[in-house]
Amino acid sequence: GAGVSQTPSNKVTEKGKYVELRCDPISGHTALYWYRQSLGQGPEFLIYFQGTGAADDSGLPNDRFFAVRPEGSVSTLKIQRTERGDSAVYLCASSRGLENTGELFFGEGSRLTVL
Amino acid sequence: GQSLEQPSEVTAVEGAIVQINCTYQTSGFYGLSWYQQHDGGAPTFLSYNGLDGLEETGRFSSFLSRSDSYGYLLLQELQMKDSASYFCAVLEGYNTDKLIFGTGTRLQVFP
Numbered sequence: 001g002a003g004v005s006q007t008p009s010n011k012v013t014e015k016g017k018y019v020e021l022r023c024d025p026i027s028g029h030t031a032l033y034w035y036r037q038s039l040g041q042g043p044e045f046l047i048y049f050q051g052t053g054a055a056d057d058s059g060l061p062n063d064r065f066f067a068v069r070p071e072g073s074v075s076t077l078k079i080q081r082t083e084r085g086d087s088a089v090y091l092c093a094s095s096r097g098l099e100n101t102g103e104l105f106f107g108e109g110s111r112l113t114v115l
Numbered sequence: 116g117q118s119l120e121q122p123s124e125v126t127a128v129e130g131a132i133v134q135i136n137c138t139y140q141t142s143g144f145y146g147l148s149w150y151q152q153h154d155g156g157a158p159t160f161l162s163y164n165g166l167d168g169l170e171e172t173g174r175f176s177s178f179l180s181r182s183d184s185y186g187y188l189l190l191q192e193l194q195m196k197d198s199a200s201y202f203c204a205v206l207e208g209y210n211t212d213k214l215i216f217g218t219g220t221r222l223q224v225f226p
Contacts, residue, residue, distance in 0.1 A: 004157075031212055042119075042202050042216035043158065056213060091157070095212040102148035102163030102206045104214060109157065 002026070004107035006092050012113045013082055021077045021110045025094030031055075032075050033104060034067055035091040043091055049075060050097055082114045117141045119203055119217030126223045127193050135188045135220045137203035146206040147179050147186045148214060153199045161188070163206075190222070198224045 005024040013019055025032050031050050035043035045059040049069045060066075064082075069075040079086055089111050093104035119139045127133045137147070146165040150158040162172050164179035164186060176189040190197055200221050204214035 033213065035216075040219075042204075042219045043214075045213060045215060048211070048213050050211075055211070097212065098210045099212065100145060100165070100206065100209060101212065102146050102165070102204070102214065103160040104158075104212055106157040106159070 004092055004094055004105055006090075006107035006110050008110055009108065010111045010113075012115065014115050015082060015084060017082050017114075019079045019082055019112060021079075021090050021092075021112070023075045023077070023092030023094075023107060025073065025075070025092070026105055029094035029096055029105070030072070031095045031097030032069060033093040033095075034075070034077050035093065037089045037091055037109070046077070079112075082112075084114050087112055087114045117205075117215055119205060119215065121201075121203060121217045121220045123218070124221045124223070126225065128225050129193055129195060131193050132189065132191045133193060133222065135190075135201050135203075135222070137186045137188075137217055139184050139186075139203070139205050139217075141205045141207060141215060143207040144181070144184075144205055145208055147177070148204045148206060149175075149177050149188045150202045150204060150216075151199050152202065152219075158202065161201075165206075193224050195224050195226065198222060 033048040034046040047057040052072045089109040093106045149161040152158040162177040179186045200219045204216045
């Protein structure tokens with residue numbers, strides 16, 4: 001596809017369950033970013049990948065959150081033992097990387113609701 | 116700590132001009148970006164200032180003053196479709212597009 005694709009668009013789960021969110025970046029973009037956005041707030045940085053490696057994971061809130069990008073394209077954000085406070089829209093973005101353009105291309109997000 | 120301050124809400128009428136300010140305090144600074152986000156939609160890139168001064172892109176302009184840790188987004192000839200949230204975002208370092216976002220300004224345009 002032409003843009004960043006995220007699945008699922010909506011996910012409702014119960015407290016304590018495990019969740020995976022998938023991101024398919026724009027073809028050829030080497031950098032991939034995960035953000036989390038709560039209602040009325042700006043996107044909050046979680047982690048970014050340059051290629052297959054996590055270049056900066058300083059935004060992950062705790063060890064229940066983990067992300068992978070094994071082949072340098074698709075990425076999966078994994079949340080263990082979900083809590084109600086994890087409810088938010090999880091945004092993925094990609095960029096060509098290493099260009100300092102300030103431009104990220106965002107997907108529509110995955111809305112996670114933890115009951 | 117890191118902080119980016121923006122007004123929470125701005126209102127204006129069609130055809131008017133509005134300015135959304137952003138002041139920042141971050142551990143690193145390389146440039147300032149602006150994004151637009153409609154309700155339920157993805158943030159979309161508007162502009163980037165890597166140097167001091169004004170950048171113009173159609174009806175939108177963005178300004179940066181590094182010495183004042185301040186920038187603004189100027190929207191001219193407002194249209195109803197400009198009703199959205201606007202975020203400033205700091206590019207913290209070289210060789211990365213990692214952005215730190217502000218809290219956002221909700222713009223409402225009235226007829």
